[in-house]
Each structure stands twice: as C-alpha cells, then as structure tokens.
Amino acid sequence: MSDVAPTPAGSAATADRSVVRRLLHDPLGAVALGFLALVVLAVTFAPLLTPHDATTAVITDALAAPGEGGHLLGADSAGRDVWARLLFGGRFSLLGALLALTVAVVVGGLSGLVAGYVGRWFDTLASGAAAVLMALPGIVVLLAARSVIGPSAWWAMAIFGVLLSASVFRLVRQTVQSVRGELYVDAARVAGLSDTRIVLRHVLRVVRAPIIIQAAFIASVAIAVQAGLEFLGLGDLTLPTWGGMLNDGFSRIYQQPLLVVWPALAISLVCLALTLVANALRDALEGTGSARRPRPAPATSAVQAAPAPGAASAxxxxxxxxxxxxxxxxxxxxxxxxxxxxxxxxxxxxxxxxxxxxxxxxxxxxxxxxxxxxxxxxxxxxxxxxxxxxxxxxxxxxxxxxxxxxxxxxxxxxxxxxxxxxxxxxxxxxxxxxxxxxxxxxxxxxxxxxxxxxxxxxxxxxxxxxxxxxxxxxxxxxxxxxxxxxxxxxxxxxxxxxxxxxxxxxxxxxxxxxxxxxxxxxxxxxxxxxxxxxxxxxxxxxxxxxxxxxxxxxxxxxxxxxxxxxxxxxxxxxxxxxQVREPYRPPHADARPQEVGQP
Ligand SMILES: Nc1ncnc2c1ncn2[C@@H]1O[C@H](COP(=O)(O)OP(=O)(O)OP(=O)(O)O)[C@@H](O)[C@H]1O
Missing domain, CATH: 3.40.50.300 (P-loop containing nucleotide triphosphate hydrolases)
Structure with a gap:
C-alpha cells in the first residue's frame, strides 16, 4: 500500500504555479494577458516609442492623416501627435485605474476582512456604510466632487475607489464569513494559532482569489468611467488622456473620423482584455480547487504502548x-x-x-x-x-x-x-x-x-x-x-x-x-x-x-x-x-454458510 494516492507528476507544486499554468493554457486569457503586458510596456517606455511630445501642438499639422508629417497615426485638431497622446494618455488611464483599484481593495478588503472575521459592531457599522455607498449614484458623486476639488483625475479616481470599495467589502466579508465557519479554521484555533495568524494563513488565501477576479473588473470599470468623465470635459484638460482624445475626435468626427477610432479602440481593447483576464483567472482559480479525492485506503499501524505512568493521588x-x-x-x-x-x-x-x-x-x-x-x-x-x-x-x-x-x-x-x-x-x-x-x-x-x-x-x-x-x-x-x-x-x-x-x-x-x-x-x-x-x-x-x-x-x-x-x-x-445480522447465505439455498476467513 502506498501512503499517498498516485497523483500526476509535480503534484506537490504550489497552487500558485498551477494557477499561472491554467491561465496561460486558456487561449483568450493568455492573449488578453499578453495584450495588457504589451500596453503596460508601451506606456512605460513611451518616450522610446515616439519622437513626438504628447502636448506640443504644431498647428500646421492639424488633422494630419496617418503617416503625414511623420505622425504615425496622424495629428489631432491642434496638431498634436495622436500616437504620442495615446501612449502618454495610457499612462494616466492605467495609473488612474490603479489608484481606484488600490483604494477599493485596501478600504473594502480590510474592512470586509475585519467585518467578516470579527463581526460584532464593526460589521453592523461597515455593512451600513457599504449599503449607503452602493446606493449613491457614482457619476453624480464624482461631478459633485469635481465642483468642490476641481478637475483632478487623481482625486476623482480615489473617490471612485471609495465608491467601488463597497462591492469589494461585500465580497470579502461574505467569503471570510464562510471560511470562518470551516472546520479547518476551528482546527487552527484549537491548535493554538492566534487570530492574526489564522487570518494571514488560512483566510487571506481564500479571499485572495475573489479579490483578484474582482480587481480586474474594477480596473476596467475605472478606466471606462475615467474616460467618460474626460470625454465630458470634466477631466484635467492639461493632461493627455484617452477620454480627452475622444472628446477632441468627436468634435472633428466629420473631418477626421480616425481621431475617435484610436482612443475608442484603446479604451475598449484594454477594458475587454481586463474582463477576459478576470474570466480566465476565475476559471484558473476555480480549477485548482477541483482536485480529486482518492478512495480511502486502509491504514495499518502497530505502535508500541509505553509503560503505565507512576501512581499519584486522584x-x-x-x-x-x-x-x-x-x-x-x-x-x-x-x-x-x-x-x-x-x-x-x-x-x-x-x-x-x-x-x-x-x-x-x-x-x-x-x-x-x-x-x-x-x-x-x-x-x-x-x-x-x-x-x-x-x-x-x-x-x-x-x-x-x-x-x-x-x-x-x-x-x-x-x-x-x-x-x-x-x-x-x-x-x-x-x-x-x-x-x-x-x-x-x-x-x-x-x-x-x-x-x-x-x-x-x-x-x-x-x-x-x-x-x-x-x-x-x-x-x-x-x-x-x-x-x-x-x-x-x-x-x-x-x-x-x-x-x-x-x-x-x-x-x-x-x-x-x-x-x-x-x-x-x-x-x-x-x-x-x-x-x-x-x-x-x-x-x-x-x-x-x-x-x-x-x-x-x-x-x-x-x-x-x-x-x-x-x-x-x-x-x-x-x-x-x-440489529444482529443473519449469517451470510450463498444464493443456492442448500449451500452451507461459509466460515469467516474461509476462501
Ligand atoms: N449553533 C447552534 N445554535 C443553536 N443550537 C445549537 C447549535 N449547535 C448545537 N445546538 C444545539 O445544542 C444541542 C446539543 O448539541 P451537540 O452538538 O452538543 O450535540 P451532540 O450530543 O454532540 O450530538 P452530535 O453527536 O450529533 O454532535 C442540540 O440540541 C443542538 O440543536
């Protein structure tokens, strides 16, 4: 008898590695992930990919077609290079999304963890706050915030992150509550592990997967909302942004329709890729939990008894x-x-x-x-x-x-x-x-x-x-x-x-x-x-x-x-x-019952 049921080679490899493997084996997920990696690399190394400055206007190049005047994707109504604006604008879009995401995950994740694990008054308070946040119309809040703090993309995204934190809070709280009831968490407590250790070791690991999946969706929503605000002219007009480009292109749609196409493509492709990655991640993470359980094997052991302890009073x-x-x-x-x-x-x-x-x-x-x-x-x-x-x-x-x-x-x-x-x-x-x-x-x-x-x-x-x-x-x-x-x-x-x-x-x-x-x-x-x-x-x-x-x-x-x-x-x-069972009788009525151990 083997002590461990046979499993595929490398069964002891970490679950993390297996998630990455599954993700890369999902064609859509792998392509989307590759695309996102390319976008991140492109916006990071933007100065190496274009000789143009994103904000310098050359009025003689206004509305230049792709390829004209050294402009790879043409120039906008002020003669600014579209390719350069896409690259530098991508930085702000991605960083804005990252900011919203960080705020949502930190605020929602931490409060959900405490509310789900500790409960009591904090849970009541935080659940009430989350309900209020979810009831608020996001765009109206962002418009109101803009009128108070001005056209700052960063503040808008931080506030949007707080609004989104309610959904992260609910997700994490619900997941933690279900894990908290697991017997292995009780077992860890019985084994004498402190709550902090249990949370870090057993709870965070379970919460991690839904947060990662949710994060990809949040990032895509944040990019879309940010672009929407900029498109409405409510963003910081001094910065090159995809939403700002969309706004400019829209006003010149009959003269140069491609000016709308480039930023629209950038926004929709990045949002689509994030959604596809989220879906692929969900499949990969769910797949890792479906390991099969082998049939119970009879265990054998004969351990030696030690001598009886010495006597002492009752x-x-x-x-x-x-x-x-x-x-x-x-x-x-x-x-x-x-x-x-x-x-x-x-x-x-x-x-x-x-x-x-x-x-x-x-x-x-x-x-x-x-x-x-x-x-x-x-x-x-x-x-x-x-x-x-x-x-x-x-x-x-x-x-x-x-x-x-x-x-x-x-x-x-x-x-x-x-x-x-x-x-x-x-x-x-x-x-x-x-x-x-x-x-x-x-x-x-x-x-x-x-x-x-x-x-x-x-x-x-x-x-x-x-x-x-x-x-x-x-x-x-x-x-x-x-x-x-x-x-x-x-x-x-x-x-x-x-x-x-x-x-x-x-x-x-x-x-x-x-x-x-x-x-x-x-x-x-x-x-x-x-x-x-x-x-x-x-x-x-x-x-x-x-x-x-x-x-x-x-x-x-x-x-x-x-x-x-x-x-x-x-x-x-x-x-x-x-309840005492009858001795076994073979199918032939006249056959004698067999003795135990008889072949
Ligand atoms: N979470 C709970 N809320 C309310 N009542 C509970 C809860 N857990 C147990 N009880 C009740 O406490 C009583 C004793 O339950 P307990 O689990 O100690 O039974 P037990 O003798 O150990 O039985 P078993 O062998 O089925 O576990 C039962 O009537 C049960 O319904």
Whole structure:
C-alpha cells in the first residue's frame, strides 16, 4: 500500500504555479494577458516609442492623416501627435485605474476582512456604510466632487475607489464569513494559532482569489468611467488622456473620423482584455480547487504502548473539572435556549473519560466549552471550567490560545474538513509547533516527520509534501492526531474521532489513541455515541441526555449494572437482537454458510 494516492507528476507544486499554468493554457486569457503586458510596456517606455511630445501642438499639422508629417497615426485638431497622446494618455488611464483599484481593495478588503472575521459592531457599522455607498449614484458623486476639488483625475479616481470599495467589502466579508465557519479554521484555533495568524494563513488565501477576479473588473470599470468623465470635459484638460482624445475626435468626427477610432479602440481593447483576464483567472482559480479525492485506503499501524505512568493521588491528577456547566444559544427572537443544563465532569491525568449520548444530547457543546470555542451565538451561561485549578473563563484570549493546542488538544470528527486544502500537510503540522514550541522550521519539520512515523504513517516524507486531498480519511485522521499530540498536550479532546472513517480504519485509530494516551500519560475526553468505543477505551463514562449527565461511573461498573432508563435504552440499542445480522447465505439455498476467513 502506498501512503499517498498516485497523483500526476509535480503534484506537490504550489497552487500558485498551477494557477499561472491554467491561465496561460486558456487561449483568450493568455492573449488578453499578453495584450495588457504589451500596453503596460508601451506606456512605460513611451518616450522610446515616439519622437513626438504628447502636448506640443504644431498647428500646421492639424488633422494630419496617418503617416503625414511623420505622425504615425496622424495629428489631432491642434496638431498634436495622436500616437504620442495615446501612449502618454495610457499612462494616466492605467495609473488612474490603479489608484481606484488600490483604494477599493485596501478600504473594502480590510474592512470586509475585519467585518467578516470579527463581526460584532464593526460589521453592523461597515455593512451600513457599504449599503449607503452602493446606493449613491457614482457619476453624480464624482461631478459633485469635481465642483468642490476641481478637475483632478487623481482625486476623482480615489473617490471612485471609495465608491467601488463597497462591492469589494461585500465580497470579502461574505467569503471570510464562510471560511470562518470551516472546520479547518476551528482546527487552527484549537491548535493554538492566534487570530492574526489564522487570518494571514488560512483566510487571506481564500479571499485572495475573489479579490483578484474582482480587481480586474474594477480596473476596467475605472478606466471606462475615467474616460467618460474626460470625454465630458470634466477631466484635467492639461493632461493627455484617452477620454480627452475622444472628446477632441468627436468634435472633428466629420473631418477626421480616425481621431475617435484610436482612443475608442484603446479604451475598449484594454477594458475587454481586463474582463477576459478576470474570466480566465476565475476559471484558473476555480480549477485548482477541483482536485480529486482518492478512495480511502486502509491504514495499518502497530505502535508500541509505553509503560503505565507512576501512581499519584486522584486530586493531584485531576486536570479538568467542569462544574455546573450551562450552555445556551441566542435565538433570533431575542430569547436564549439552554442546551446544556449543569454538567459536572472531571478528567484526571492518564485517564480516558467517555462522554456518551445520542445525537443532540449536548456532548459536543460540553467539549467546545472546555476549548472555549462555542459556535457563534453560543455562550457559557453558568458554571465553571477549571483547567488545573484555573478558571478558563478568566483567561485572556492570548492565555487561552497558549492553552489550546499546547495543553489541551483536539481531534475532530471529520478529518478532511479540518485540514486546509490550500496547504500541504507538512506546513499544517509545522506551524503550531513553531508557535507553541518555538522550533525553527527545520526542527519543526524533523519533529513532524517523527510524529507521522509515530502515528503509523509509512512514508512520512511523502505525506508531509502531500495536500489533504491526496491522502485517505484514515491517514488524514492520523495526521490530525499527530498534530494534536505534537506539543505533548495533557488533555486530548476527541470528538467522535472514528465516526467518519471506514470500518477497517476505526479500530486502528482507536488502538493508536489508546497507545498514545498511555505513552504520553494524557487525559482523554472522548465524545462518542458508541458504547463499543467506550468499552474499548474508557476508564470512566458519563451518559448525557438532553443536556444533562444522567448517569456516570467506572465503565466496568456501568456495563455490569446501570440504573438510569436512558442508559438501559442506549445499551439496548447496541445489544438489540434485531440489529444482529443473519449469517451470510450463498444464493443456492442448500449451500452451507461459509466460515469467516474461509476462501
Ligand atoms: N449553533 C447552534 N445554535 C443553536 N443550537 C445549537 C447549535 N449547535 C448545537 N445546538 C444545539 O445544542 C444541542 C446539543 O448539541 P451537540 O452538538 O452538543 O450535540 P451532540 O450530543 O454532540 O450530538 P452530535 O453527536 O450529533 O454532535 C442540540 O440540541 C443542538 O440543536
């Protein structure tokens, strides 16, 4: 078995390179990009491409036809060289568009990022401002601004950038909100990465693509609007501009129609090229996200259990104490719905505690309260979560970040969704170790290799270079377990760690968890609905129903004798004879059933 599914050569190449490749393979996109590059080069090196000055009028050359008097594309009504004006005018058009674009992306992008990620009052305020900006008629605002600040193309474009920033804001805010809910962002938080790091690393990367696409459209709109203002005579008449040329040509359209054609061609071709590049970029960026996911491959590993830890008193060994925990969610009608109603729980060092109950009984809410990672709208309404005697609610965000990932680690239910598809597995393992353990990149990489080996991955080097879609679900869960134990946590919270996995892999993962727990002397809070898993791993168990712990005790005792009807119901569910499958019978009625393992 290979640890990594076969992928085309160079699968570890960066996504960026693949975007450029896809873009260049799109014929329209490549031609448009080439054209834009030519325009930029031409306007940059304009003095080398024409001997004429763009503003010098030679009245004897007025309305000269192309080729006449040394004028490549002719001369305008004042005898100024059209080719030179196109080249120098292009500078102002492109720089004006760049200014509008920069303002729109900086103002809209930053505010969208903060509003989408942090939310709260800033989101309300910024969303209101964006709605007002979008409701304003752009041209009217620019005309009003011109009457106040005069015919400055730069100011006009800066103001236009502010108006356009509303659309960037909405796009970025919406994208960030959707990323913020991704499990891999929660996983990064659990791994102890700060918000700044999460934004820089996971969020910006996702926001980048829509911004780039939007940027090309914004630039084309800015060029068109700028030209429109200049055409109306509202621009700076002292500068050579494409819109100004259009204005001049329009007034002489019957004498020299080509004077309209050249600037119109320049404006429309550049706008068209920007739109085509935006479309090609969108296709290229979308294409990179469509990597196929291989079939899960059975993972195999046998890790050696370490000797049991030395004895210590029960109190000394208590690391987590949950007392009277109540969790609630704010409802749209202003009320609060309580979903956990006073849960008590303790976990000792080196002990596995199972939190068992049917779906919706409040297990995950209890676990997330310990991590202080309740979803939006959720809050601890009462009770305490004591971590080694310290109330976690009293810790600052920075202190909590130091606890999460380093002291309390988390293994999620859905391994694939908890890995960021944009980064290699190696980079996702290395980052938290650099933050928490202060390791250099090389040291963290070496430790990541050791950890992958430790969790039973056969070709750690290869897996380190792989992207999440290139590994199986079981392997992804091993990677997450490696990440969770990378900082030698004292408590591991595992939320249904095998539910999403293939049956053949589940037992391996449970074995691995048991071995690592013993080796690291970790406390484990195991959230599950499966009494089989409880029997396999847990020392003690708490049974939850409707947000309450209805029964608790040592696993062995509870299996022998339980009192609460709900516990009986859960046991009955797993021991229901109706669920025991009939032995396999071959299609021929008279054939005898085969023994397991018989060929
Ligand atoms: N974001 C939320 N808003 C409102 N209620 C929620 C939210 N998340 C969970 N709940 C409610 O909290 C209760 C407990 O949910 P919890 O996720 O803890 O269940 P669970 O026992 O872990 O089940 P599962 O195994 O299905 O995750 C449920 O009734 C659920 O509807």
């Amino acid at each position: 109190d000394e060994r208590t690391i987590l104490q949950v007392e009277g925990l109540r969790v609630g969610y704010a409802m749209p009608d202003g009320t609060t719905t309580e979903v956990v109603h006073g849960v008590d729980l303790t976990v000792r060092r080196g002990e596995v505690v199972g939190l068992v109950g049917e779906s919706g009984s409040g297990k995950t809410q209890t676990a997330f309260s310990v991590l202080r990672l309740l979803p939006e709208g959720g809050a601890i309404l009462g009770g305490r979560v004591l971590w080694k005697g310290r109330d976690l609610a009293a810790l600052s965000a920075r202190e909590m970040t130091a606890v999460r990932g380093a002291q309390i680690a988390y293994v999620p239910q859905e391994p694939m969704s908890n890995l960021d598809p944009s980064f290699t597995i190696g980079s996702q393992l290395v980052e938290p170790m650099r933050v928490h353990l202060g390791l250099s990149r090389v040291q963290a990489r070496a430790r990541a290799l050791e950890l992958l080996d430790r969790v039973g991955i056969r070709r750690p080097e290869q897996v380190l270079r792989a992207y999440p879609h290139e590994v199986s679900g079981g392997m992804a869960q091993r990677v997450l377990i490696a990440g969770a134990i990378s900082c030698r946590p004292e408590l591991l919270i595992a939320d249904e760690p095998t539910t999403a996995l293939d049956m053949t892999v589940q037992a391996d993962i449970l074995d691995l968890l048991r071995d690592l727990q013993a080796e690291l002397d970790m406390g484990v809070l195991l959230v599950t609905h499966n009494f089989g898993v409880v029997a396999d791993l847990c020392d003690r168990v708490a049974v939850m129903q409707d947000g309450l712990v209805v029964e608790r005790g040592a696993t062995r005792d509870l299996f022998v004798a339980h009192e609460h009807p709900y516990t009986t119901q859960l046991f009955d569910a797993i021991l229901d004879p109706a």
